[in-house]
Amino acid sequence: GARHKGYSLRFGEAGGAMTVVPITSNVQLTYTATGLVGGAAYVFAISVISETGTSDESAETTIECGTAPEAPDAPTYGTPQYQGTSMRIQWTYPDARSQGGTAITEYHVYAAHAAGVYSTTPIVVPQGTCVAEATQSRCTFDLDCATQVADSATTFASADKMPVLLRIAAKSPLGTSPLTVTTPLFCTAPPLAPIGLVEVAADTTTITFKWSETTATAVMDNDQAGTLFDRVVEETDAARTLRVTAGMTIQAFEVRTNDILLRTGSMLGKDRAHLQTLTCVPSTPCTFTFRRDTLFNAPVLAFKTYVGTALRATITDSSVRQYTATGLEPGAQYRLYVTVVTAAGESPRQEGGLVAFACSTPTTPAAPTRRVLNTATAQLPLQWTLPASNGGCELTQVRVWIDQDGDAQYLAAADVVSNGLDAAVVQYTFCIHADPITGNVPDCERINSPNNGGHRNLELGQYYRIGLEYRNLKGSSYAPWSVFLAAGVPSPMAAPTKRTATTTSLTLEWAWTPGNENGSPLRGFRVYRNTGPGTALSTTPDATCGRDSAPAPLYCEITGLTSGEIYTFTVAAVNEAGEGAASPPA
Numbered sequence: 001g002a003r004h005k006g007y008s009l010r011f012g013e014a015g016g017a018m019t020v021v022p023i024t025s026n027v028q029l030t031y032t033a034t035g036l037v038g039g040a041a042y043v044f045a046i047s048v049i050s051e052t053g054t055s056d057e058s059a060e061t062t063i064e065c066g067t068a069p070e071a072p073d074a075p076t077y078g079t080p081q082y083q084g085t086s087m088r089i090q091w092t093y094p095d096a097r098s099q100g101g102t103a104i105t106e107y108h109v110y111a112a113h114a115a116g117v118y119s120t121t122p123i124v125v126p127q128g129t130c131v132a133e134a135t136q137s138r139c140t141f142d143l144d145c146a147t148q149v150a151d152s153a154t155t156f157a158s159a160d161k162m163p164v165l166l167r168i169a170a171k172s173p174l175g176t177s178p179l180t181v182t183t184p185l186f187c188t189a190p191p192l193a194p195i196g197l198v199e200v201a202a203d204t205t206t207i208t209f210k211w212s213e214t215t216a217t218a219v220m221d222n223d224q225a226g227t228l229f230d231r232v233v234e235e236t237d238a239a240r241t242l243r244v245t246a247g248m249t250i251q252a253f254e255v256r257t258n259d260i261l262l263r264t265g266s267m268l269g270k271d272r273a274h275l276q277t278l279t280c281v282p283s284t285p286c287t288f289t290f291r292r293d294t295l296f297n298a299p300v301l302a303f304k305t306y307v308g309t310a311l312r313a314t315i316t317d318s319s320v321r322q323y324t325a326t327g328l329e330p331g332a333q334y335r336l337y338v339t340v341v342t343a344a345g346e347s348p349r350q351e352g353g354l355v356a357f358a359c360s361t362p363t364t365p366a367a368p369t370r371r372v373l374n375t376a377t378a379q380l381p382l383q384w385t386l387p388a389s390n391g392g393c394e395l396t397q398v399r400v401w402i403d404q405d406g407d408a409q410y411l412a413a414a415d416v417v418s419n420g421l422d423a424a425v426v427q428y429t430f431c432i433h434a435d436p437i438t439g440n441v442p443d444c445e446r447i448n449s450p451n452n453g454g455h456r457n458l459e460l461g462q463y464y465r466i467g468l469e470y471r472n473l474k475g476s477s478y479a480p481w482s483v484f485l486a487a488g489v490p491s492p493m494a495a496p497t498k499r500t501a502t503t504t505s506l507t508l509e510w511a512w513t514p515g516n517e518n519g520s521p522l523r524g525f526r527v528y529r530n531t532g533p534g535t536a537l538s539t540t541p542d543a544t545c546g547r548d549s550a551p552a553p554l555y556c557e558i559t560g561l562t563s564g565e566i567y568t569f570t571v572a573a574v575n576e577a578g579e580g581a582a583s584p585p586a
Contacts, residue, residue, distance in 0.1 A: 002050040011044045013037070014062060022049075036065045038101030039173075066101020068175025074183045075109075075166045077345055078140050082189040082296075085146040089185060091168055092136045102172045103127070110167045111143060112150035115182065118167070119150045145187035163187075163343060190345035192294035194303070194338050197354045200322065202474065204330035204392035207356045210322040211303075211338045298342035306337040306349065314341075328358035331393045333473070359392030362470045365479040368400075370577075384426055384468060384479070393473040395421045401467030402458075403481070458486040460519040487519030490573035490580035496527070497586065499555055503563035508545075509555035510571050510583070520575035522551040527558065528572070528582065532565045537585070548574065 004026040011033060012018035023031065036042060041064050045057040078088030093104065108122035123143070130139035143149070149164050163184035170177040196212025300318040304311060307325050315323065328334065334356055337349040364387065371381040382400075398421060458464060464486055468479035493516070499509040508527060526541035526548055541548065545556040561567060570582040 002052040004048065004050055006049045008047045008049055008054055009044070010046070010057065011042055014041045014043050018043075038066050039103070040065050064102070064174060066172075066174045067098075069099040069104050069170045069172050069177045070097050071177040071180050072097075072107065072139075072168055072170050074180045075168055075185065076183075077185060077190075078142075081345065082187070083142075085187075086142045086144050087164065087185065087187040088140060088142050089166065090138060090140045091180070092133075092138050093130075093170060094136045096135070099170070100172055100174050102174050104170045104172050106171050107139060108169045108171060108176065109141060109143070110169075110179070111148060112165050113162050114151065115165060117150050118165075122169075123148055143187070149187070184343065186296075186298040186342070186344040188296040188298050188344050191296060191298065191300075191340045191342045191347040193347045193350045194340050195294070197336070197338055197350055199354060199356045201360075202356060202358060203360050204358055205328050206324050206326050207328060207334060207336065207358055208322065208324040209336050209338075209354055209356065212321070294347075295340070295342055296344065298344040300340060300342055302341040304339045304341060304346065306339070306353075307334055330358055331473075332358050334358065357393050357473045359390075359472065359474050361475045362387040362391045362395065362472055362477045363389045364477050365468055365470050367480045367482045368466055368468050369482070370484050382466060382482075386426070387470050387477065391472055391474055391477075395470060395472050397421075397469075397471040398426065399469040399471070401469065403465040403467065460486055462486050485520055485576050487517075487575065487577045489578045490518055490522065490575050491516035492581040493571060493573060493583045495584040495586035496569055496571045504561055505557055505559045506561055506567070507555055507557045508569055508571070508586075512554055512573065516573070516580075517575055518577065518580075520577050523574045523576065524548045524550050525554075525556075526572050526574060526579060527556065527569060529558065529567050529569045532562070532567065537568060537570060 005024070006026050007023040007028070009021040009023060009031055010018050011021070021031065033042070041062050043060045043062055045060045047057045048055040072091050072093045075089045075091045078090040081088055089109075091107075093099075104127050106127055107125045109125055110118045110122050112118045123141075125139060125141050127137075127139075129141070130137045143164070143166075145164060163186050166183045166185055167179040167181075169179045194211040196210075198210060200208040200210050202208065301316070302318065303315040303320065303323075305313045305315070305323045305325070307328075312325055313323060323338075325334070325336065335353040336356055337353045339347045339349055341347070366385055368382040368384040371383055386395075462485070463483065465481045465483050467481055469476050470479075493510055493512055496508040496510040499507040501507065510525070512522070512525075524547050525545070527545040528537050528539070529542055530537050542558055544559045547556045558569075568585045570585050572582045573580045
């Protein structure tokens with residue numbers, strides 16, 4: 001019946017000095033003890049104070065000072081990321097994060113392929129396996145995806161791109177932290193670099209390039225009877241067989257292709273298509289195939305393009321396979337790379353990358369033209385002009401191609417024209433096998449005089465196609481083919497003579513030696529005359545002769561003359577190569 005006045009609280013470390021705290025309010029039912037040592041055990045006892053005195057103490061209660069730890073950081077991929085069927089994961093616990101007053105003793109890992117199907121029994125990772133770093137503790141664990149992931153028995157062997165859902169909690173003597181947010185990680189290797197990196201187009205400031213799908217099909221073999229680990233096999237599209245001893249059971253083997261290790265059978269992980277165990281029929285080869293999947297079953301998230309070491313773009317549309325790098329220096333050389341990013345990480349870059357120049361090929365050069373055959377030296381020159389533009393890159397080479405009779409069969413490798421890069425007008429000389437005057441074969445060597453080059457021997461009277469190629473650092477451009485006959489214009493004839501005459505006409509006659517055709521049959525003759533004494537020869541052939549396209553007979557009648565006037569005449573022969581020099585005047 002006495003009035004309640006308060007409480008008397010006694011506490012202290014177990015086995016140590018005790019502190020008594022009077023509580024003067026009879027309605028206060030809580031007390032916060034401060035200045036304690038985290039993780040230490042403290043003893044508490046309390047008694048009631050009334051008007052008549054103090055009651056006996058309650059039984060002692062021992063309480064550890066602290067709380068459950070905070071959650072660790074979410075897990076990420078470790079290094080190496082994937083081996084066989086195991087995925088290496090890692091997580092950190094920052095030093096600044098509260099462990100609740102006492103040290104963490106272990107971590108609990110929960111893994112499943114689908115939310116809601118986590119095992120009730122966690123995977124326990126002792127704190128002792130973690131490594132202390134400057135500002136945090138880092139823990140690493142190899143998760144066996146075939147046995148340690150809930151429902152793995154039904155999904156690990158499938159080709160589904162299914163992640164492992166991970167949650168981790170930290171545990172101390174004072175309790176277990178909340179779980180980390182659910183983190184999807186793929187139990188597979190990071191992707192390999194995309195393949196088929198090629199240039200599409202370029203100019204002086206841009207380069208466009210593309211890449212191919214990142215998967216390829218391979219058929220592998222090992223034809224060493226009874227031996228499964230002793231041969232390196234190249235990737236091929238042809239069917240392959242595995243030859244083993246009669247009745248031998250194939251359980252596991254590995255092959256390497258392009259330095260990529262491919263495992264099958266019991267060594268196979270989720271990253272590669274399964275090969276079921278085979279039992280070979282006696283004396284019958286076992287044939288097997290499998291797919292080389294450079295994405296390793298993880299979905300594509302993005303592609304990254306690099307110019308040199310600099311990241312240029314992250315392409316999140318995974319259907320895109322092309323990119324244009326802009327703002328480049330004209331004529332400069334660049335190395336271009338593409339990586340693929342999957343849920344398992346970013347691939348390495350291509351070894352060496354794509355070497356490309358910020359320029360285009362030279363503009364199309366004009367077709368070469370033929371100059372007059374030099375009958376004294378049996379040299380047939382061609383000439384042409386430089387392309388209008390070098391495309392933004394320095395010209396590196398000019399080549400002349402020869403094709404006989406338009407059959408696309410080159411007579412020989414292309415000749416390189418040494419002076420073709422800097423001369424505004426380039427000349428290249430062919431030599432004719434038989435001298436059209438003497439019939440002798442000339443000593444035909446390369447001519448090294450300025451604006452001149454070449455030495456290719458051609459057959460007199462044969463048709464040829466001449467091709468012209470200009471090359472710069474980017475590539476080549478080609479002139480249209482020029483078709484011509486390896487021949488010269490006809491040689492000069494003797495002066496014509498008068499055959500008959502009237503008061504208004506004159507019949508001229510001339511002699512012609514077939515050997516003077518210079519490789520091309522005659523097409524006709526042209527007669528030139530003046531208009532009387534003291535006048536110059538006309539530069540236009542006389543229209544009344546009518547022998548321009550008629551090589552026979554070797555005479556013609558000139559009409560429209562004035563009786564009693566004295567005229568001067570010359571005659572020139574014509575073949576496919578053109579008009580020869582005029583005869584002496586008569």
